[in-house]
Amino acid sequence: MISDKFYKYLGISGSSFLCIMGGAILIIVASNTLLNSDHPLHVSSYVVTLLGKYLCYAILAISIDLVWGYCGVLSLGHGAFFALGGYAMGMHLMREIGPRGVYGNPVLPDFMVFLNWKELPWYWYGFDMFWFAILMAVVAPALLAYIFGWLAFRSRVTGVYLSIMTQALTFALLLAFYRNDMGFGGNNGLTDFKDVLGFNIQENRTRLVLFVISGLVLMITFMFSKILVDSKYGKALIAIRDSESRVRFLGYRVEHYKLFIWTLSAGLAGIAGALYVPQVGIINPSEFSPANSIEAVLWVAVGGRGTLIGPVLGAILVNGSKTILTSAFPEVWLFTLGAIFIFVTIFLPKGIMGLFNRSNRKSNASGISKIAGLRKIFIFDGKKDG
Amino acid sequence: MADRKDTVLYLDNISVSFDGFKAINHLSLYITRGELRAIIGPNGAGKTTMMDIITGKTKPDTGTLLFNGNIDLKKLDEVSIAELGIGRKFQKPTIFENQTVYDNILLSLDNPRGVIANLGYVTTKSTSDKIDELLEIIRLTKYKNLEGSNLSHGQKQWLEIGMLLAQDPDVLLVDEPAAGMTDAETADTAKLLINIAKTKSVIVVEHDMEFIRALNSKVTVLHEGAVLAEGSLDQVSKNQEVIDVYLGR
Ligand SMILES: Nc1ncnc2c1ncn2[C@@H]1O[C@H](COP(=O)(O)OP(=O)(O)OP(=O)(O)O)[C@@H](O)[C@H]1O
Ligand SMILES: [Mg+2]
Numbered sequence: 001m002i003s004d005k006f007y008k009y010l011g012i013s014g015s016s017f018l019c020i021m022g023g024a025i026l027i028i029v030a031s032n033t034l035l036n037s038d039h040p041l042h043v044s045s046y047v048v049t050l051l052g053k054y055l056c057y058a059i060l061a062i063s064i065d066l067v068w069g070y071c072g073v074l075s076l077g078h079g080a081f082f083a084l085g086g087y088a089m090g091m092h093l094m095r096e097i098g099p100r101g102v103y104g105n106p107v108l109p110d111f112m113v114f115l116n117w118k119e120l121p122w123y124w125y126g127f128d129m130f131w132f133a134i135l136m137a138v139v140a141p142a143l144l145a146y147i148f149g150w151l152a153f154r155s156r157v158t159g160v161y162l163s164i165m166t167q168a169l170t171f172a173l174l175l176a177f178y179r180n181d182m183g184f185g186g187n188n189g190l191t192d193f194k195d196v197l198g199f200n201i202q203e204n205r206t207r208l209v210l211f212v213i214s215g216l217v218l219m220i221t222f223m224f225s226k227i228l229v230d231s232k233y234g235k236a237l238i239a240i241r242d243s244e245s246r247v248r249f250l251g252y253r254v255e256h257y258k259l260f261i262w263t264l265s266a267g268l269a270g271i272a273g274a275l276y277v278p279q280v281g282i283i284n285p286s287e288f289s290p291a292n293s294i295e296a297v298l299w300v301a302v303g304g305r306g307t308l309i310g311p312v313l314g315a316i317l318v319n320g321s322k323t324i325l326t327s328a329f330p331e332v333w334l335f336t337l338g339a340i341f342i343f344v345t346i347f348l349p350k351g352i353m354g355l356f357n358r359s360n361r362k363s364n365a366s367g368i369s370k371i372a373g374l375r376k377i378f379i380f381d382g383k384k385d386g
Numbered sequence: 387m388a389d390r391k392d393t394v395l396y397l398d399n400i401s402v403s404f405d406g407f408k409a410i411n412h413l414s415l416y417i418t419r420g421e422l423r424a425i426i427g428p429n430g431a432g433k434t435t436m437m438d439i440i441t442g443k444t445k446p447d448t449g450t451l452l453f454n455g456n457i458d459l460k461k462l463d464e465v466s467i468a469e470l471g472i473g474r475k476f477q478k479p480t481i482f483e484n485q486t487v488y489d490n491i492l493l494s495l496d497n498p499r500g501v502i503a504n505l506g507y508v509t510t511k512s513t514s515d516k517i518d519e520l521l522e523i524i525r526l527t528k529y530k531n532l533e534g535s536n537l538s539h540g541q542k543q544w545l546e547i548g549m550l551l552a553q554d555p556d557v558l559l560v561d562e563p564a565a566g567m568t569d570a571e572t573a574d575t576a577k578l579l580i581n582i583a584k585t586k587s588v589i590v591v592e593h594d595m596e597f598i599r600a601l602n603s604k605v606t607v608l609h610e611g612a613v614l615a616e617g618s619l620d621q622v623s624k625n626q627e628v629i630d631v632y633l634g635r
Contacts, residue, residue, distance in 0.1 A: 231504065231505055231506075232505075232507035233501060233505045235489050235492070236504055238482070238484060238485060239493055242483055242484055242485075243480055243481075243483075247493075248463075248468070249441060249443075249468055250468060250493065250494055250553060251465055251468035251469050251499050251553070252465065253499065253500075254465075256500070257501060260501045
């Protein structure tokens with residue numbers, strides 16, 4: 001039976017989680033399409049798109065958790081990989097506008113005409129093809145991550161130093177993408193998209209389909225990650241997280257292990273970005289801002305790092321609160337975020353998932369262990385080999 | 387000086403200093419194939435540092451460091467040295483606390499270490515039998531599915547010894563295995579190591595003299611980073627210099 005197989009690989013929590021996800025998506029689709037817009041249980045297309053956005057964030061959160069929660073590499077730059085994936089999709093959507101732009105140029109996007117460019121830069125070639133854009137949404141961030149990781153892991157850069165380098169990476173890209181002559185629309189980024197694969201991007205049905213695709217990709221990501229972390233590779237990864245040098249003395253090439261998950265994680269973040277852009281209708285350099293990456297790490301911390309359900313819960317809950325709070329009291333959001341951060345580090349070092357898994361909960365009793373928790377949540381400094 | 391050909395580990399005139407402090411000072415030590423060697427010495431004598439040097443954790447400033455007579459360990463990193471077949475148990479038991487006893491052994495077993503190999507790794511019957519066998523030896527069969535962090539100090543010591551056995555190296559460096567063990571466990575550990583030394587080379591560091599006596603092997607006394615005396619336990623314990631060092635004079 002296929003359900004037996006599922007159960008075998010995903011375990012009870014994983015399978016139930018997927019069922020709930022799938023069920024929730026179906027209910028939302030049904031409510032959006034079948035119920036009248038004045039029905040109290042009707043989910044509007046606005047909300048559908050909002051939820052679709054959260055699902056993309058959840059994929060990003062899983063990708064961060066794979067490197068942070070399972071391998072102890074705290075990335076404060078995953079927003080960069082997300083944004084690169086977003087730009088790849090945005091470039092395709094720009095090309096798909098074709099002659100319908102303000103300047104009516106069939107090949108050049110409006111901003112290039114405006115800059116008086118005569119032809120398409122070489123790195124825009126191929127983005128008229130959807131499959132190529134999707135490929136690039138994975139390859140571009142993965143390649144960047146590979147190069148970055150190869151340099152960093154080989155020289156054994158770890159802990160805070162690595163985190164700072166990832167911040168620098170996203171900041172450098174932020175500055176680069178602001179420049180008009182980079183050819184990515186500068187400050188304004190890429191926007192005014194018309195359609196995706198021929199379907200009007202504004203239309204409710206397109207939005208609903210994008211929401212469902214995001215949900216499916218999230219579910220596939222979840223399953224795939226679950227199998228990955230349960231494999232012997234995943235076990236070695238956790239061993240590296242907890243005692244890196246011990247793993248070396250067992251004869252494992254730690255840098256290869258890190259590089260693999262790091263590159264994979266960046267590609268995954270790219271996919272999340274590519275799904276995100278058609279739903280929000282814009283991609284601009286602000287997506288590279290260092291604060292975005294830090295916020296994404298917070299989703300994972302809130303939900304519970306080192307679990308796969310945690311990051312999904314965290315991404316949805318934190319962003320849900322953000323949406324509600326920023327519309328009700330726009331000025332308090334940053335304070336709330338700070339408060340959540342402090343609360344989670346002190347009282348929930350294992351995040352929301354830690355509440356369910358009370359078996360190995362011995363700490364957070366004394367003040368000292370709280371401070372230690374504060375340090376531990378960000379850097380797995382439990383490296384205690386000889 | 388011993389013949390370089392017969393020596394598994396050949397340390398000659400090794401020195402290393404940390405910020406000017408000479409932790410290892412012209413140390414020479416030769417371990418022959420299949421030898422069981424006990425190393426004793428007061429705290430800070432450099433015993434652990436010597437193991438760090440052999441396993442590539444610390445690079446010596448000067449001296450010769452050869453494996454099997456011709457492989458220069460100074461040029462290799464920890465992973466390559468482990469691949470050559472030099473395994474180690476740390477002074478502070480270092481196991482994977484968040485993983486089960488079973489997984490700790492599984493990760494240590496002498497199987498391919500590459501990423502790809504481990505992505506598609508499937509535990510075969512013979513592997514799980516081997517793990518069960520090892521768990522029997524280290525008496526952790528009951529705790530197979532328990533997370534490492536739940537073990538007592540002595541059990542962690544056993545588990546790490548089990549990991550070392552699983553790794554199946556040719557040379558075993560065992561740093562203070564008996565710490566935290568009961569007398570009976572200590573005696574068993576000594577028996578186990580004697581047994582292993584029938585086919586492998588074993589270097590054991592220990593403070594527990596009963597344990598050292600039980601090993602019944604050649605003893606090297608280390609002091610201030612150099613060899614102070616070498617011989618049987620009875621011989622070295624009669625040595626005046628050794629007595630002075632242990633009495634803190
Ligand atoms: N990485 C290091 N940096 C600075 N000093 C060090 C370092 N490692 C060891 N030392 C110093 O070198 C000396 C030898 O230490 P080592 O741990 O090898 O002693 P030991 O013989 O194993 O002692 P013990 O019986 O207490 O384990 C000690 O004085 C120690 O403080
Ligand atoms: Mg020591």
